[in-house]
Amino acid sequence: MFKEAQITANDILSSAKAARLQIRCNVHESLVEAIYTDAARIADRAVNRPGDEPRFDLDRTIDRLVTSRTWGFPIMLLLFTLVFWITISGANVPSGWLFSLFIDVIYPSLKNAAEALALPWWLSGFLIDGVYLSTAWVISVMLPPMAIFFPLFTLLEDFGYLPRVAFNLDNFFKKSGAHGKQSLSMMMGFGCNAAGVVATRIIDSPRERLIAIITNNFSLCNGRWPTQILIATIFIGALVPAHVAGLISALSVVGVAIFGVLLTFAVSWALSRTWLKGEASTFSLELPPYRPPRILQTIYTSIIDRTIIVLWRAVIFAMPAGAFIWLISNINISGISIAAHMIDFLNPFGLLLGLNGVILLAYVVAIPANEIVIPSILMLTVMVAGLTNISPGAGVIFELDSQADTLAVLNVGGWTLLTAINTMLFSLIHNPCSTTIYTIYKETGSRKWTIISTLLPLGMGIAVTFLVAQVWRLVEAIL
Amino acid sequence: MTTNEIKAAAPACDTCPFHHTANLMKLGVDMEDWDYVIALAGNPNTGKSTVFNALTGLHQHTGNWPGKTVTRAEGGFDYGEKRYKLVDLPGTYSLLSTTLDEEIARDFILFGQPDVTVVVVDATRLERNLNLVLQVLEITDRAVVCLNLMDEAQRHGFKVDDRRLARDLGVPVVPTVARYDKGMDKLLQAICDVATHRTICNPHRIQHLAPDLKQNVSQIAAQIKAVFPDLPNARWVALRLLDGDERIAEAIRQGELGDLTSGAPPDQSNLIHPIRLETV
Amino acid sequence: MPAPLIALLVTALLIILAFLLFRPERGIIPRYRNTRYLSSRVYSEDALKHIYHCQLSGDRPSIESIAGALHITTDEAAGLLSQMENRGLLQLQENAICLTSTGREMALHIIRAHRLWERHLADETGYSELEWHDRAERHEHALSPEEVDALSAHLGHPSYDPHGDPIPTVDGELISLDAAPLTSADLHTPLHIVHIEDEPQSLYAQLVAEGLHPGMQVRLIERSPERILFWANGDEHVLAPIVAANISVSPLPEEYRTKPIYKGRLADLKPGESGEVQSISPACRGLERRRLMDLGVLPGTVIKSEINSPSGDPTAYRIRGAVIALREEQSNHIHITRFNQETA
């Protein structure tokens, strides 16, 4: 057909095109069949199988239990509650140690050193009260729970339990028009939403992948666990007798997490009926064999790797945020600090949502990292209330030895049970952190979907807290 | 392993340096000017990342579920006075469909021109894993099969004849247990041998194609050979063209395939795909 | 009235207002957009398509037929045609309407856009078959030639749309189908469906409901003025002749005949039972189909059902050594012959 010398790249393409019209069999199918035929033959020659299938198959026995109609879901709930309960109750004590190390030991000596060096008040305030204290706070609050949570979660992952969760939940995802593997990216999101967004790459269908990306934010990430845990402990744990307080706090945190999962279903459902219309596509998930995890190695790598990396990120963002808060609290415009101006401005809207101006401002400050919501709230509350006996000065993210102190501060700030509940809800449902937003942009390559994934949860958060606040107040007014 | 270490300690062995993990220097992410690039491909959940970690000393996330790795990770090691760059690819069942993870893996094996492609396979599911191995062997003729999870195969009573497999596939086959670092020395040796052309592979090529397909494939492959004489995988490129793979057609149009054989660095910039979707 | 109640009521009102305004498709704003969208360009493109199809099938396009096809009055149609003539898209010669070469090119572009978009909807989205045509009908006007080329490349330059209609190539070539309606086919010869007409929708819906797709192997069993009885991939179907006429078939070459008998679907297996794959239904298309094959679901593969999910739906199957969960829609597409007892 062609003379050797004249063949060019375009000739190849055009003869391929001609051949494509002419070939009657499906190229892909006959190729796959040919490959599998060869593969089966080669495998057959190389492998010597045992004659009989063993009568007892441990994997299937475990599978039958964890995916059973009666026990499947209770086991799931139990395992996750257990993980959170161990995290919450185990993290308290080391958190306390770290607090006293950073605040009782290091902080005064830093202050003394600054005095000895005769640093100007604004410099030592900026560095020590702003940058240092915020960092110390983040480390002592976040390190212990993460050092417990990550290894536990990794153990479950290594054992092979996660694909079974996806298997159990798939029907709900299907009914909400989403992909079954979304439960895997959702679980990655419980660690970090940015990682969860990247993990959606295992979903083939673009429509379902977008749904998974947009709803990933409803998985509580580890930046938000501390907020949930702290508020649940001091407000909800306080409602019940001391000996069950830990369990009830853990349950309420699990409750919020489950609410997040329900929201994931609801939003997926709504999206797949409006903007991202379409039926659920197919799903194929391999259930790998169970493998006994190597406990020591898992603990080692998950601490070295995940915990330190996540903590590092938190610290990087906490330092400038601490500095920023210190600055806006200490720069005055017409006699009042900038922070106070902002809080006054946000307060009416905050109250409408059952929150307050301080909380909203804290969420604005915490856009780079959710980890610093609580420290910002405490600091700003103290500043507004002028609690000079606790705080070493305005704009200082300070030490609170006990939860009782924290409670005292928040009560002065006008907090009620409603404020606490709505803060937990708002922490679950608001815009993703800036890293996640950037990741969404990179993964979708679309400004439109990035904006939607940012504003949709924020709008929903406002709606939910507003509704809860108004209904709560209505019930209060009637009673 | 202990014998290896003893031998490695003996000075005489400096002249025959390639046989021991003791000679392995894990370089982590430090991999300036490497001599060889090694790709790690394989089905999901077969232990690619575990092999990667064992060789580089890094801590790529591993997890017992398919799809743990979704981006490619790179690390380096030093072995027998040569520096190697190791690339961990997402696990795929096949290289024929065009989903994101498969494209990352496929593009790297084809356009990233690794010196050696290590296919990590699950010894307990050989048949399904060979599906991918045979596809890789169509693309490249420098490959090593890492027969991983041998401990599980043993536990289930499977006997896998790795020599027979090596003969049938025409590439080195190394049984390993990556999780407990077993067989890594042999794997390194095989990689090194293929990279330095000490082992010449004669990979198995797919046989049982449908008759009219076979004829068209060989005709187009001949044309491809005429334009790109050094291409090792003309037949596979022809198959992809017949299947309507636009990425490959583009590579032919742009002459990218020609660059591959001339050793020019590949352009990886078009690896990021924005999500496309109809919006109402 | 207490303040919270007022706040709630005000919000409820706002939400209702927003719903009325923005509700997809039926809200006030989407509707307004839709009407603006049906601009004169869309009309002229639809007219081009109509004229082109008429020429292909040997009919003579007329002002009346155009008015009918576009749902406009004959006066409007006449105005549209003279407008199009001015733009050099067609020539009006003594009652005959002819496309100029520009007009022909444009008509082919629209047809190409339409069929490629249907292919995209079929292979890459979850829209139901009944929605493909209408969506493509709207979207074809929004795609530029460059976008259409990109779409074609993205889809791997498919030759046919999901109904079996050939897709014009970039150079404007359109292969013609060599097919006859099922109603006039020979009895008892092996045939395969090459095309299914998607208009009118009421008839198409019946074909979709029967689960018929291009690529299926059929065999005509009985033909009478009341009904057409035929086998398709092992199932018996009965259709009214007017419906069956919308199916086009052609003889099936010897080498592609497979035994069309299967005894069930993978979805029918209970945990513990196994079977051998016969075929994957043609209704399973695109990436979905490729995925299944990549996983090793091929004719001859032995599959064993292992466990059910607690909520009933995905079921895990042992396929070539691995345990893989599939949803019911997928396992329904896999035809198998069941093994009598559990295999050892």
Ligand SMILES: Nc1nc2c(ncn2[C@@H]2O[C@H](COP(=O)(O)OP(=O)(O)OP(=O)(O)O)[C@@H](O)[C@H]2O)c(=O)[nH]1
């Ligand atoms: N028993 C045993 N387990 C292994 C071996 N190699 C890896 N594993 C385990 O297999 C699981 C999967 O390992 P990974 O390295 O994450 O697999 P991968 O191939 O990178 O998987 P993807 O990134 O999802 O494609 C982990 O739980 C490993 O601990 C082995 O040789 N023996």
Ligand SMILES: [Mg+2]
């Ligand atoms: Mg991996």
